[in-house]
Amino acid sequence: MLRLDDLQIFVRTAERGSLSAAARELDVSAAVASAALKRLEAALEARLFARSTRSLRLTAEGELFLGHARASLQSLDDGRQLLAGGRREVAGPLQVSAPSDFGRNVLLPWLDEFQALHPRLHLRLLISDRQADLYRQPVDVAIRLGQPNDSSLVALPLAADNRRVLCGAPDYFARHGRPRQPEDLRRHNCLLYLLAGRAHQRWSFSDGRREQVIDVSGDRICDDADVVRRWAVAGRGLVYKSWLDVAADVRAGRLEVALPDYLGEAAPMNLFCTHRAQLSPAVTLLREFVQQRCAELIRARPWA
Known part of the structure; x- marks a missing residue:
């Protein structure tokens, strides 16, 4: 030997x-x-x-x-x-990009917990609904819904089973009634946000047999998805958003899920980086931490 x-x-x-x-x-x-x-x-x-x-x-x-x-x-x-x-203890800088609603209202408290576990870690958090250019911006990883436009990026799942859900405030439903089927959305005020510079106004639903795509409209649109969620909580209209974004509002009674018998479109949450060499111990631990927290929210989802 x-x-x-x-x-x-x-x-x-x-x-x-x-x-x-x-x-x-x-x-x-x-x-x-x-x-x-x-x-x-x-x-x-x-x-x-x-x-x-x-x-x-x-x-x-x-x-x-x-x-x-x-x-x-x-x-x-x-x-x-x-x-x-x-x-070894995780230390040094970690630069993360995250979307506005998820970043501010869901990820932010999780990062407080994560940094408490690793106090020598220095976080740089960039909040924006615009896709981060990982090759140009000072970002180690980006957390985003869906798949990237750039196929060269490495995508690691955080919440593969996440979906969009239709929600409204109790006050809105008291004044305008509840939609019973997707076609009813044509008579409701739907709050829109921009995805890749375009209004996300084609909302899709499936009853297990067929998929229905409804072109919706409303009197408000914003490039910040957090603002759109806040409008919904204030009773201004219906919103079609990632379950991860609205789970806390639903559990607190600020929003209620409509059309619970229909599946909204898939909205997988992923962590993106330019190369697997960037999967440092800090990134790996962060991914595991966020993945676990997302799984806890997904278990409370309104669909089977």
Whole structure:
């Protein structure tokens, strides 16, 4: 069996071209280093170095084995860092982009909890319904509904089962009645927000047999989805939003779900980054934390 310290001495000797220099760097005696090389050569049944009184050079077999030895040491070091990363305290900056409604009203208190668990973490939170350009903006990860326009981004699920739901305030329903089927929405004031610069006014519903898409209209539209939710809570009209955004309002009685027998369109929540190399311990822990909190909200969803 090959010994790790023998491989280290072999690689360092090859890099320095000197057994004594390698021994000094590794804080062992020249005799110990020489014995390690002899032990390695015996185990491999190959001569790794051509030695003389004045020089030391790799043999052809030594050149061939050097790449494998380096790769083995690197793989072991990667594994060691991976295990250590799971144990070490998360620290340093973490830059997160999030949509307005979810970011302000749902994610914000979760981040307070997360930072309390990791007090050496420094958060930079960017709140906007505009898609963050992860290649240009100072952002590590972005939390968004749906899939990105850029297929080169890495998308990791946070709430794959999330959907949009139709909601209104009790006061609105008392004054205008409740829609009983999707077609009834044509007679209601529907509060609209902008998605990718366009009004999201085609609302889709499924009864399990067929999907219905209704073109809705209303007297208010905003590029900030949080404002649209606030209008709904104030009784100004109906809103068609991600369940994650309105779950707290529904549980508190500020909003009520309409058309509960119809499924709204899928609205999966994902975490995006430009490359998997960005999945640092801080990002991985944040994703797991948010994923768990989203799952708790999804369990209280009004659909099966």
